[in-house]
Amino acid sequence: MNLKLFPLMAAMALASCGGSKSASDKDATAADTITPAQTLISQLDSVVKSGHFYFGHHDDTAYGHTWKYVEGNSDVKAVIGEYPGLMSWDLGMIEVDSAKNLDGVPFEFIAAEIAKQNARGGVNAISWHPLNPISGGNSWDVSTSPLHEVATNAALSDTLDVWINRAATFIASLKDAEGNPVPVIFRPWHENSGSWFWWGAGNATPDEYIALWKRTREIFDAKGINNVVWAYSPDKDLTHEQYFLTYPGDEYVDILGTDIYHFDGEKGIDQYVSRVKSQMPFVVEEAKKRGKLAALTETGLESLGVTDWYTSVLLPAIEGLPIAYVCVWRNAIESENPNHFYVPYPGHPAEADFKAFHDNSNAVFVK
Numbered sequence: 001m002n003l004k005l006f007p008l009m010a011a012m013a014l015a016s017c018g019g020s021k022s023a024s025d026k027d028a029t030a031a032d033t034i035t036p037a038q039t040l041i042s043q044l045d046s047v048v049k050s051g052h053f054y055f056g057h058h059d060d061t062a063y064g065h066t067w068k069y070v071e072g073n074s075d076v077k078a079v080i081g082e083y084p085g086l087m088s089w090d091l092g093m094i095e096v097d098s099a100k101n102l103d104g105v106p107f108e109f110i111a112a113e114i115a116k117q118n119a120r121g122g123v124n125a126i127s128w129h130p131l132n133p134i135s136g137g138n139s140w141d142v143s144t145s146p147l148h149e150v151a152t153n154a155a156l157s158d159t160l161d162v163w164i165n166r167a168a169t170f171i172a173s174l175k176d177a178e179g180n181p182v183p184v185i186f187r188p189w190h191e192n193s194g195s196w197f198w199w200g201a202g203n204a205t206p207d208e209y210i211a212l213w214k215r216t217r218e219i220f221d222a223k224g225i226n227n228v229v230w231a232y233s234p235d236k237d238l239t240h241e242q243y244f245l246t247y248p249g250d251e252y253v254d255i256l257g258t259d260i261y262h263f264d265g266e267k268g269i270d271q272y273v274s275r276v277k278s279q280m281p282f283v284v285e286e287a288k289k290r291g292k293l294a295a296l297t298e299t300g301l302e303s304l305g306v307t308d309w310y311t312s313v314l315l316p317a318i319e320g321l322p323i324a325y326v327c328v329w330r331n332a333i334e335s336e337n338p339n340h341f342y343v344p345y346p347g348h349p350a351e352a353d354f355k356a357f358h359d360n361s362n363a364v365f366v367k
């Protein structure tokens, strides 16, 4: 399904469909209250109201199973002829002023691809896997727990502020060909209900996590950044209470998300479907009550050993759920990580099913 640009809703309607308030919103006069972020919220909302959802893929145009940095390439496009409606990117390493992110993708390239995807009428989402600010290890280094210390460690607090500022500066710099800000979904501090990241459960109390989120938001707001749609995305197997234990609050969040992956191939089908079906309905319900959007912010089956995964597992799992998008993770290059891919590439046995998913579902792709 390709729906070109969804017509943007009338200016006044935008204000009523969510959009957590930023400092710049508060300062704006009535005539210019429609921020780029609100425009994107409206675009996502229109898709949901029409019964569709954006299909997303991480690092889609950066590299694929057999190629790297080939202008215009995309494994999604190679299989179905269109780009994913949403592209996801990661800021990991921007905090230390690196020119490339943790997977080797240059930030200049990311900025250019974000502009191209925006010009196609597509959407961009940004995650962030920053280093551990005490150990200098990666996001998965939980040998130290920075958030237990940040309130009493001024140097650490300063480092965190500098790091968040660098992420904010990059996002503020995202512009289209005319120099207008490009709105993006920003999904920091994700999967925090698990204990694998230094900001996750076990390494931070709920209060410490919420303080981190607020700190992040305050730094962005102080810079007057108005092109960010904020997504909260804890992981799987959460009760309603657990999901909201670390929720920063309606003022800080625009999208209620969840990351749920499919593990264990054929054997794991029932478990995956039941994980989605036990969590997404209350997420969708709460989003609706709060005037927010909902999304399956990360999902997928690595290697697609279940070759009809898209139509026989994913679609039944999300059936009837009004969600703005579903994003699968990256297709790493074969020579570096042969089994790490989430969309089929040409010649893979899941190709025909992915085409059927494109042709027959309400997933949105872009030309």
Ligand code: BMA
Residues within 6 Å of the ligand: 090, 102, 103, 129, 329, 330, 340
């Ligand atoms: C993980 C894997 C890693 C990657 C990280 C950040 O899920 O794909 O190889 O470095 O995401 O993109």
